[in-house]
Amino acid sequence: MSEKKPDAIADPGPLGLAGFGLTTCVLSSINAGLLPGADIGVVLPLALTYGGTSQLLAGMWEFRKGNTFGATAFTSYGAFWIAFYLLVTHISSLGSATGAGVGMFLLMWGIFTLYMFIGTLYLNRALFLVFLFLTITFFLLAIANFSGSSPSIGGWTGLLTGILALYTSFAGIVNTNANRVVVPVGSSILKPR
Template identity: 75%
Template sequence: MNEFKQVTIADPGPLGLAGFGLTTCVLSAMNAGIVPATDMGVVLPLAMAYGGASQLLAGMWEFRKGNTFGATAFTSYGAFWISFYLLVSHVSSLGSGVGVGIGMFLLMWGIFTLYMFVGTFYLNKALFFVFLFLTITFFLLASANFSGTSVVVGGWFGIITGVLALYTSFAGIINANANKIVIPLGKSFLKVHHD
């Protein structure tokens, strides 16, 4: 008689958050003017490999774990980074008025992030703040692209977002290794009731 052992997987959350946070910090440093925009070629491979592919993988593993929020978030933002790579790689062929198109791209990501942010009310405070700052970042960047103004403010909010995501990733790794809460994430604002 064959017995099948239950296979468990590690928490993919810290990987997805690290891929998101690190890539966001690098791009946002360019948007904030800390790193010259001419160095965009540095962000593109990172967007495709770590921000994109690693988050897509984390999203698939979250589906395996039954985590709808994590699966939707990581898969979506992995796709965001891959589409960002493709967009920037082809921006010169898009012609004039591309700022409005990029503004629409960022606005729709802001709307998606806003409703994901509402979902964090039931999760920890660290994720709440990651999604709060990410929502603000997308709307600031969208507004700047629509109006043709500077993206510097959006860049600084993006840096805060990336650092918060890296903190949350770090906490997930340390807490899992210690098998206890060492790095606080904060309790959710709303309690989940199971009937």
């Protein structure tokens, strides 16, 4: 009896990037001062569903496809958005979170993102830029929380990060449907062996 081959699945990358990019743009608009801080409630449903759950699912599908980078990235950032939702919605029951506590939360995500960024040296330039600006964003937001200063610079870099993620998602959708490169993402900086 022959072994049945697993069914092919669609690329979950564009879904994960869209969930990340859209949610990041909305939160970063608040951090940059384009929207008032009182509008944080608009981010929370996105953080739980599109940024959180959709990315978590995309990560599981990346595991299925054998893509370690995509699986680690989408699962982790999906968990980030769910943790963000819980942090904001449960802050009163947890006691007030200090700037240092939130700063440490963001710093550790910055460190994680930095090593994921190094992995993008072997991927396309669009992902390289997403992770470069995400690394910068986390570190700027961590510094703002540690120092008690405005998160606006981190908000602007976060907005750029979200736009780059949406562009990369768009490229994945269009290029897959066209069965050729229509929207460029650029070649990798380093060539895999």
